[in-house]
Amino acid sequence: MTRGASGLMGLTEHRDLRSGETVWGPGKTAPGDPLPDTVDIAIVGxxxxxxILAERFASLGRSVAVIDRREPAHGSTAASTAQVMCAMDTPLGELVSLKGEAQAAQIWRRVQDAVANLSARIDALGIACEKQQVPTLCLEGDVLDAAALEQEGALRRSHGLPYVFLTAEQSAERFGISPRAGLVCDIDFEVDPAALTLGLFAEARAHDATITFPADVVALHAGDTTTRLDLADGRSLDARDVILATGYERPLLFLPPAFSLLSTFVIATAPGVALPNEREAMIWEAADPYLYVRADRDGRIIAGGEDIEADSASRRDALMDAKSGAILAQLHRLFQREDIEIERRWSAAFGSSPDSLPAIGAAANLPRTWMAYGYGGNGIAFAALAAEILEGLITGKGDGDAAAFSPYRFA
Incomplete structure (x- = not known):
């Protein structure tokens, strides 16, 4: 763990989470709120x-305090892929070999339900976040070739998951790309992640939640019925329950080392570059290293991947030129266009786990402390899932799927 400016040992790591210029800027942020004395739920992050957590618990009538050392949406959120999708980085067939078919299928169905529920919630609240339905197309690669991808699609459909296999010719005809077999899902959607974050916080505030920043939580002290959160500046807050949701700045005393950090790279073109067919899906590869590509409402082509197993910001930044060039070359091949150029680029920390699933559940070493870490490549969907599961656990209703996402499942 690292030390903040005060010299106190921090609750979480301090990291340079992203570099470069992203597409999704957080924009104007409302001023922070005073720190309350006591709340039902304190969310760190x-x-x-x-x-998503704050809006959910505040709407249930719980008093909620959000505390972060940064302004809202100024960390990794602005570097998100911004596609909310049902699929995960670990194919269902691979997850079956790890967990058995019944549990693996239930995990996939539960994530799909979380995506659908989040979509409905955004619509019901009327949050302005440029939300629109955009299919995802997973292309054959060195992880799943065309035959394996067809088998994967059949397995998903047998468990009620909405995936259709396309031959190389069919995917080329529908999406205007170089011919490669693929699996398409038509119920996924995209958002502006920063706008969604700020919109959800505004909804939480409408239910009397507070958002205090900059405020660095450095310690937790469990009492008989509440936990005291100590801040670096000497302030403190008592909460009945504490949720750690600090993203890629890990609480190393709580989050097991199986949840590790990588670095990822992204490029974006100027607006208006994407052709009509290139706006019709988010495309990603069943490959390692992988490529993902999408276009936003302004017609920017956004592409990323080329992850490295390093969490150093200096190493990440040193590779930005080479990685940006590699992603651009893949774009040229995919769309068979040489006129695509980079307008902006960025790199960011990225979380992973051995099964590409998140860490959601109770901390083992402190009562009434919970973790919500969307590691594994599907962060916004996993955030929605975390809110569902933690609602059940904190309210005492329970959740039948919680064990599958426990932070300690690798012990």
Missing amino acids: GGIVAA
Whole structure:
């Protein structure tokens, strides 16, 4: 763990989470609120995970305090892929070999339900976040070739998951790309992640939640019925329950080392570059290293991948030129266009786990302390899932799927 400016040992790591210029800027942020004395739920973190949690618990009538050392949406959220999708980085067939078919299928169905529920919630609240339905197309690669991808699609459909296999010719005809077999899902959607985060926080505030920043939580002290959160500046807050949702700045005393950090790279073109067919899906590869591509409402082509197993910001930044060039070359091949150029680029920390699933559940070493970490490549969907599961656990209703996402499942 690292030390903040005060010299106190921090509750979480301090990291340079992203570099470069992203597409989704957080924009104007409302001023922070005073720190309350006592609340039902204190959420440490100010990104998309914290926002979904805050809106959910505040709407249930719980008093909620959000605390972060940064302004809301100023960390990794602005570097998100911004596609909310049912699929996960670990194919269902691979997850079956790890967990058995019944549990693996239930995990996939539960994530799909969380995506659908989040979509409905955004619509019901009327949050302005440029939400629109955009299919996802997973292309054959060195992880799943065309035959394996067809088998994967059949397995998903047998469990009620909405995936259709396309031959190389069919995917080329529908999406105007170089011919490669693929699996398409038509119920996924995209958002502006920063706008969604700020919109959810605004809804939480409408239910009397507070958002305090900059405020660095450095210690937790469990009492008989509440936990005291100590801040670096000497302030403190008592909460009945504490949720740690600090993204890629890990609480190393709580989050097991199986949840590790990578670095990822992204490029974006100027607006208006994407052709009509290139706006019709988010495309990603069943490959390692992988490529993902999407276009936003302004017609920017956004592409990323080329992850490295390093969490150093200096190493990440040193590779930005080479990685940006590699992603651009893949774009040229995919769309068979040489006129695509980079307008902006960025790199960011990125979380992973051995099964590409998140860490959601109770901390083992402190009572009434919970974790919500969307590691594994599907962060916004996992954030929605975390809110559902933690609602059940904190309210005592329970959740039948909680064990599958426990932070300690690798012990």
